[in-house]
Amino acid sequence: MKLLIIEDEDSLLRSITDYFTQEDFLCETASTYKEGIQKATDFQYDCIILDVNLPGGSGLALLEYLRKHKKADGVIIISARDSLGDKIAGLDLGADDYLTKPFHLSELYSRVKALLRRKYASSSSVIEFDKLKLDLLLKTVSYSGQPLLLTKNEYELLLFLLTNKNRVVSKQAIAEHIYGEQTDNLASFDFVYSHIKNLKRKLKEKGGDDLLQTVYGLGYKLSV
Amino acid sequence: MNKTLEQKSTRYLMIWLPVVLLLGSLLFFVMLNMHSHHTQEKQLALKQQNVWNAFIAQPAAMTMQIQGEYVIQKNYLLPAQILDEPRDTSLLIEGSSEKLNFKALTKAYHFNNENYQLTTFVSSKEFFHLTIKVFATEAFVFLLLLISIVVINRRSSRLLWRPFHRTLKKTSGYDVVNNPVAQLEQQTGIAEFDQLNAELTSMIAKVNTAYNNQKNFVENASHEMQTPLAIIRSKLDLLINEPSLTEKSASLLGDITEANDRLSQMNKSLLLLAKIDNNQFPEQEKINISALVERILTTYQEHYDDFPSLSKSIVSGIYIMANPALTEILFSNLIKNAVVHNVSQGFIKVCLSDSTFSIENSGDAITEKPEMLFERFRKGNKESKTTGLGLSLVRQIAQLYKMGLQYNYKNGVHYVLIDFGRM
Incomplete structure (x- = not known):
C-alpha cells in the first residue's frame, strides 16, 4: 500500500x-x-x-x-x-x-x-488473525469456528485491536476510539478495563487464552 | 441612604442659606435701627435750631409751647447732665387716650440776660413704624430670595448634570461580554463631562481590547498546543511498542501518557470554551431535544456496562433553537456527569418537559461549594480524574442561550435543572 x-x-x-x-x-x-x-x-x-x-x-x-x-x-x-x-x-x-x-x-x-x-470493498470482508475471524459485514466474530457473542463495544474494541494487531494499543487510544474524543472521559479507562476483561474471558472460553495481552498496564495487544 | 446630587445640593442650600439670610436680617435690622435713630437725632437738632431762631427773631409773638413740638421755659433749670443729649420720653397728647413715645432734646440758652431752656420733641412712633415696615419688606425679599435660589439651583443643576446622566445610562448598559459598545457623546458643552466621556471611552476601549486579547490568547494558545501534544502522543504510541520496554520504563511511560492525555483533554475543553466565548458557534437550528436526549442516553447505556438504573420521563417533540454541536455537548456532559459521578447500584432520573430539563443522580457529597462547581477547573471531588471543565462548558452554553441553570445536593442526590427560559 x-x-x-x-x-x-x-x-x-x-x-x-x-x-x-x-x-x-x-x-x-x-x-x-x-x-x-x-x-x-x-x-x-x-x-x-x-x-x-x-x-x-x-x-x-x-x-x-x-x-x-x-x-x-x-x-x-x-x-x-x-x-x-x-x-x-x-x-x-x-x-x-x-x-x-x-x-x-x-x-x-x-x-x-x-x-x-x-x-477496495471487493476484497474479503473477513479479517482473520490466528484462529480469530471477524466478519465486517455481518459484524460477527468467531474463534476456531466457534461463534463469540460480543456486545457492540466489545466488537468495536476487538476490531480496533485486530486492525492494530501485534502492536500495543494504549488504553487511552481505546477509550477515545470507543467513547469519542470530545468528552473529558478519563474515567472511561475503568470501562475499557471491564470490556477487556470480558473480551479476555470470552476468548478464553473458546480456547484463545493468550491472544489478548495486557502490556504493563499501558495498553493491550492482540498477538500470538 | 445615598441621596442624589440634586437632593444633596438642595439640602445644603436649605441648611446654610436660611442661616446666612437670618444673620443678614439681623445685621440689617441693627443697621436700620441705628440709622433711624441717627436720623431722628438730626431732626431733633434741626428743630431745636429752627425754633430757637424763630424765638429770638420775635420773642413776643412766639407761642411758648406746642405739645409734641417744643417747650420754651424761662429760668427753668433741668439738671445739667441731661442737657444736650437726646432722651426718650412719653407725653400725653390731647385727643389721644394714651401716652405716646417721643424723643426729646433740651438745650440751655442765654438771651436778653435771661436763661432759657428749649426742649424739642420728635415722635418715635413714625420711626418705629417705618423700621418695622422696612424690616418686614426685607424679610419678605429674603424669603423670596431663598425660594428662588433653591428653585434656580435645582433647575440649573438638573440641566447641567443632564450629560452626566446620559453618560451614566449608557455606561450602565455596557457589558464587556454582551454589549461591548457604549457610544458616549464627545461634545456635551461642558469641559469636565467631555473629559469624563473621553476618559470613559478610552477605558472601555482598553477593557474591550484586554478582554479580546485574553479571549484570543486562550484560543491561540490552545491551538498552538495541539501540535506539540500531537507529537508527544505519537511518540508515546511508538514508545510503547518498543521491544526493549521494561516494566520500570513502562510505568514511567504510563504516567507520562496519562498526564499528556489529561493535558490534551483540558486543552480541547479550553479551546471549546474560548470558541463559545468568541461566539464561533453562530449557526442555529431547530433541534429536537427529546430525540437528542434519548439518543445520548442510549449511547451511554451501550457504552457503560454498569450504567445506573435509569428512570426517565421525556415529553416527545420538544424543540429549541441552538447550535447542534453545543446542544449535544450540553446534554451529553450533564448525562455523562451523572453517570461518571454515580455510586455503584446508583440511579439516574431524567425529566424533560416543554420548559425544563432536569437530571438527578445518586452520588457522593461534593467537597466544593455548589456555586463553585460550574467554575473552570473546579471539581466536586479532588481525586476524580476529570478535567474540571465539563460543567463550566455546560454553564457557558446555558449562558449563551440564556437558559437558567440550577444545582442542588440533598441526601446523596445531585440535581441539575436547566430552564430553557421560555415565558
Missing part, C-alpha cells in the same frame, strides 16, 4: 511514517503545500494523510485541487482545528475522514485501514 503523508511538523511526520512503515506501508512524505501538490499529482496513492495548516497554502485547497483534477486517492485530514464547520468543510471537499490533533497513531492507522477497506 502506498501512502502520502503531507505534514509540516517534522517530528509528527516522522512518527506517522515510522508507524506505517512498520505495517509495511510504502510512505512518501511532503512538508509543504507545493511539495504535496507535486507528489499527489505525479503519483497514485492508496491514501493521503493531509494536514490543514501547511506552509504555502491550506491543505483544504490542496484537497480541492486534487478533486478538481479527478484524483480519487483516499484522503484523511489531520487538523488542529476541531470545529464542526472545519470538519464539514473538509468532508464536503471530498475528504474521506477527518481526525483532530492530537490523535493516537493507532487511531489514525485504524482510520486508514477502514478507508482502504471501503475503497
Whole structure:
C-alpha cells in the first residue's frame, strides 16, 4: 500500500511514517503545500494523510485541487482545528475522514485501514488473525469456528485491536476510539478495563487464552 | 441612604442659606435701627435750631409751647447732665387716650440776660413704624430670595448634570461580554463631562481590547498546543511498542501518557470554551431535544456496562433553537456527569418537559461549594480524574442561550435543572 503523508511538523511526520512503515506501508512524505501538490499529482496513492495548516497554502485547497483534477486517492485530514464547520468543510471537499490533533497513531492507522477497506470493498470482508475471524459485514466474530457473542463495544474494541494487531494499543487510544474524543472521559479507562476483561474471558472460553495481552498496564495487544 | 446630587445640593442650600439670610436680617435690622435713630437725632437738632431762631427773631409773638413740638421755659433749670443729649420720653397728647413715645432734646440758652431752656420733641412712633415696615419688606425679599435660589439651583443643576446622566445610562448598559459598545457623546458643552466621556471611552476601549486579547490568547494558545501534544502522543504510541520496554520504563511511560492525555483533554475543553466565548458557534437550528436526549442516553447505556438504573420521563417533540454541536455537548456532559459521578447500584432520573430539563443522580457529597462547581477547573471531588471543565462548558452554553441553570445536593442526590427560559 502506498501512502502520502503531507505534514509540516517534522517530528509528527516522522512518527506517522515510522508507524506505517512498520505495517509495511510504502510512505512518501511532503512538508509543504507545493511539495504535496507535486507528489499527489505525479503519483497514485492508496491514501493521503493531509494536514490543514501547511506552509504555502491550506491543505483544504490542496484537497480541492486534487478533486478538481479527478484524483480519487483516499484522503484523511489531520487538523488542529476541531470545529464542526472545519470538519464539514473538509468532508464536503471530498475528504474521506477527518481526525483532530492530537490523535493516537493507532487511531489514525485504524482510520486508514477502514478507508482502504471501503475503497477496495471487493476484497474479503473477513479479517482473520490466528484462529480469530471477524466478519465486517455481518459484524460477527468467531474463534476456531466457534461463534463469540460480543456486545457492540466489545466488537468495536476487538476490531480496533485486530486492525492494530501485534502492536500495543494504549488504553487511552481505546477509550477515545470507543467513547469519542470530545468528552473529558478519563474515567472511561475503568470501562475499557471491564470490556477487556470480558473480551479476555470470552476468548478464553473458546480456547484463545493468550491472544489478548495486557502490556504493563499501558495498553493491550492482540498477538500470538 | 445615598441621596442624589440634586437632593444633596438642595439640602445644603436649605441648611446654610436660611442661616446666612437670618444673620443678614439681623445685621440689617441693627443697621436700620441705628440709622433711624441717627436720623431722628438730626431732626431733633434741626428743630431745636429752627425754633430757637424763630424765638429770638420775635420773642413776643412766639407761642411758648406746642405739645409734641417744643417747650420754651424761662429760668427753668433741668439738671445739667441731661442737657444736650437726646432722651426718650412719653407725653400725653390731647385727643389721644394714651401716652405716646417721643424723643426729646433740651438745650440751655442765654438771651436778653435771661436763661432759657428749649426742649424739642420728635415722635418715635413714625420711626418705629417705618423700621418695622422696612424690616418686614426685607424679610419678605429674603424669603423670596431663598425660594428662588433653591428653585434656580435645582433647575440649573438638573440641566447641567443632564450629560452626566446620559453618560451614566449608557455606561450602565455596557457589558464587556454582551454589549461591548457604549457610544458616549464627545461634545456635551461642558469641559469636565467631555473629559469624563473621553476618559470613559478610552477605558472601555482598553477593557474591550484586554478582554479580546485574553479571549484570543486562550484560543491561540490552545491551538498552538495541539501540535506539540500531537507529537508527544505519537511518540508515546511508538514508545510503547518498543521491544526493549521494561516494566520500570513502562510505568514511567504510563504516567507520562496519562498526564499528556489529561493535558490534551483540558486543552480541547479550553479551546471549546474560548470558541463559545468568541461566539464561533453562530449557526442555529431547530433541534429536537427529546430525540437528542434519548439518543445520548442510549449511547451511554451501550457504552457503560454498569450504567445506573435509569428512570426517565421525556415529553416527545420538544424543540429549541441552538447550535447542534453545543446542544449535544450540553446534554451529553450533564448525562455523562451523572453517570461518571454515580455510586455503584446508583440511579439516574431524567425529566424533560416543554420548559425544563432536569437530571438527578445518586452520588457522593461534593467537597466544593455548589456555586463553585460550574467554575473552570473546579471539581466536586479532588481525586476524580476529570478535567474540571465539563460543567463550566455546560454553564457557558446555558449562558449563551440564556437558559437558567440550577444545582442542588440533598441526601446523596445531585440535581441539575436547566430552564430553557421560555415565558
